Amino acid sequence: MPSPLSPAVVFDPERGLHIRQVSRRPAGPGEVEIEVRAAGVCHSDLHIVSGDWPTDRPLVLGHEAAGVVTGTGPGVTSVRPGDHVVLSWFAPCRRCRRCAAGQAWLCTGTKAVANTLPDGTTPFTDAEGEEVWPYLGLGAFTDRLVVPSRRPCGSPGNCRSASARCSAAPSPPGSARS
Secondary structure: OOOOOEEEEEEEOOOEEEEEEEEEOOOOOOEEEEEEEEEOOOHHHHHHHHOOOOOOOOEEOOOEEEEEEEEEOOOOOOOOOOOEEEEEOOOOOOOOHHHHOOOHHHOOOOOHHHOOOOOOOOOEEEOOOOEEEEHHHOOOOEOEEEEEOOOOEEOHHHOOOOOOOOOOOOOOOOOOOO
16 A cells, blocks of 8 residues: 655756645565655756656656664665665666676666666655655655665664774675775
8 A cells, every 4th residue: 555645856847846735655576665854955866857867757856865674674784764875876787797796886787777666666656646756766855765675774882873883795806995
């Protein structure tokens, strides 16, 4: 059953930037529900609004966030309700050749750039039942969202600090974490 409607910052190629009421479906297998506590505005969001990066569908903007896990779908063991997490647009597939070689930052299997969840769907619909898509697979400019369980990074010690280092995030070559 979808959630009650809540406001989201949406860019629609026909209506421009506006607030739209959206609902989200519950977390399915391998997915996590997150209550968004903070979201960053990135120039990438502005590229969508300005038309520099065209889109053919309505998008819930926002692709960097922090929040609290409120629910998990079947099979999720990496996080649990109450965990504080950070979210990034980049969700490596963990299955492609690059991920298997320990080079998740070079993932070729991520679906985030298609503005979908990994299975090609969206968790969001509006009051009329129209699908609204998560920008870069996240859609953080709303109060709650659904993401694959490999996307949230638990804050070390489950701290609430916005500067918490995400140890599960992919590291670029040559970094201290690679």
